Structure formats: C-alpha cells, structure tokens
Amino acid sequence: MPAAAQRVVLITGASAGIGLATADYLQGQDWTVIGASRRGGVATDPAIGVVGSGWSPLVMDVDDDESVRRGVDGVAAEHGRLDAVVACAGWGLAGAVEQTPIAEARAQVETNFWGAVRVVQAALPHMRRRGGGHLVLVSSIGGIIGIPFQAFYSASKFALEGYGEALAYEVAPFGIAVTLVEPGNVRTDFTTSRRHVAPPDGDDPYAASVSKAIGMMERDEANGVDPLDAAKVIAGALRSPHPRRRVSVGKASERVGLLAKRLMPYRVFERAAKGSLGV
Numbered sequence: 001m002p003a004a005a006q007r008v009v010l011i012t013g014a015s016a017g018i019g020l021a022t023a024d025y026l027q028g029q030d031w032t033v034i035g036a037s038r039r040g041g042v043a044t045d046p047a048i049g050v051v052g053s054g055w056s057p058l059v060m061d062v063d064d065d066e067s068v069r070r071g072v073d074g075v076a077a078e079h080g081r082l083d084a085v086v087a088c089a090g091w092g093l094a095g096a097v098e099q100t101p102i103a104e105a106r107a108q109v110e111t112n113f114w115g116a117v118r119v120v121q122a123a124l125p126h127m128r129r130r131g132g133g134h135l136v137l138v139s140s141i142g143g144i145i146g147i148p149f150q151a152f153y154s155a156s157k158f159a160l161e162g163y164g165e166a167l168a169y170e171v172a173p174f175g176i177a178v179t180l181v182e183p184g185n186v187r188t189d190f191t192t193s194r195r196h197v198a199p200p201d202g203d204d205p206y207a208a209s210v211s212k213a214i215g216m217m218e219r220d221e222a223n224g225v226d227p228l229d230a231a232k233v234i235a236g237a238l239r240s241p242h243p244r245r246r247v248s249v250g251k252a253s254e255r256v257g258l259l260a261k262r263l264m265p266y267r268v269f270e271r272a273a274k275g276s277l278g279v
Helices: 017-027 065-079 102-130 151-174 207-222 227-239 252-263 266-277
Strands: 007-012 031-037 056-059 084-087 133-138 176-183 246-249
Touching: 007 017, 007 065, 007 102, 017 031, 017 227, 031 065, 056 065, 065 102, 084 102, 084 227, 102 133, 102 151, 102 176, 133 151, 133 227, 151 176, 176 227, 227 246, 246 252, 252 266
Parallel strands: 007 031, 007 084, 031 056, 084 133, 133 176, 176 246
Antiparallel strands: none
8 A cells, every 4th residue: 555545543542551562563454653752762671671763753742632633633634634643641540539639640640531621622624634544542441440449540541431432522523533442451552561559657547448459450450461462452443434332442351341330230230340459
C-alpha cells in the first residue's frame, strides 16, 4: 500500500506497555503510526523486551492542553489525515483512600482520564472534517470492577467508561466510532512504574491489607497476558467495519468477572470477588 494511502493512527503512551506493543504491531499492519509520550523517543519496555521501531515518535504530554493541541494538529497537518486515536497513556497509584493526598489522586485522574479527553477533543475536528474516524480508549477491567487500594486508578477508568459511552452517541452521526478496550492483567512495566502512597508515621491500620492486595496484584500482573494480545485486540477493533463498544482482553478467569458482576446479586459477587482482589 503506498504510504500516502495508509491510514494514520496516533497512539498515546507509546513509550512502554500496551501503547508500545500496539505501535509496533500496527506499524506492521499498513498503518502510519505516530507514537506519542512524554519521553518522545522510541523506548524499550524491560518487562516485555520489545523495542519500538519503524514508527514515528512524538513528544506530547497528555496532561498539558497546549502540548496535546500542538501534537495532534501537527500530526494531521503533516499527514493530511488522522484516522484513529488509541489512548493508552496512564499509570497506577496504590494506597488506601484515607491516606492518599488529594494532589496525588488528582494527578492520577489527570493523566488517565483528562489526558484521554484532551486528545479526543483535539482529534475530533480533524475526524469530522474527513467524515469519519475511530477512537479507541484503553480502559481496564478495573474500570468495571473496583480495585481496593487502587481506588483512584479505578475511578479514572470508571470515568473513562462513562465518557466513552456518552461520546459514542455524540460522534456517531459523523461516522466516528468509539471502542473501550478493557485489559485485565498485562505483563508490562506498569507494575514497576506504579506509584505508592507514602504511609503515615507511626501505626498504619491499612499496612497489612495494602501489602497483601498490592502484592497479589503485582504477582497477577507478572503472570498476565502479553501486551501483544492487547495490541491484537485493538488492531481487530480498528479493522472492524462495525466495532464493538466494549471489548475485554486477558485471562478468562479475569474476564469472567465482568459477566459475573452483571448477572450475580451484588453481595454474592462481592463475596466471590474478595479472594481474587486480595481482601
């Protein structure tokens, strides 16, 4: 396919994890890929041993209005089109709600939720003018099932779920699709990059519970699916003429929780979920 005819996709959070795996995979699928991150340069994710190559890196900070506007407009101007956005940028924050400083909670939501909102708002005018496009928002199973001691991570993803669902109604008349991708545990450097709330001095009533829950989560992440699995799901959504609104990716034992939450009485679901959540 000639380069001029290739579809153009902008991927945020492309320096590591699912974003990096998706940039690499789509580059081999006849897409022109621009991978955005704060670092900008093509990086290696030590958790998965993938080195990004063949796609164009872009310095763009999703927490900054001007950086996003300049980045998205620049991609559209350079390539003459913007067919898809894959919003992967995000990070995790661990700690008890009671002990989490509001500034740290806001920073979590700033990147994971508002960062995606900024990129979508910057991309939509370009997609409307072309008469179509596809917005893929990387949510989480933790955006459907609350994760104890990662409450603000879950809050950011719950927000993304509602936002994406509402957005889909608004942009459908312009031929723009919205897909929420909900990964479970994925084997990336997200685990080692997770930030931890500083415990208080003296007796900490949450210490044992936090240690147990986060320790279990880290073990599950280390044994999670390859980020290439998520990249393939994202690519499949982008290929589909009628993409699903939501699609999960991960081990069956994790994904079944999404169905269980919908079908089971809530108290029964909570009892069943406690063990897997480390509480």
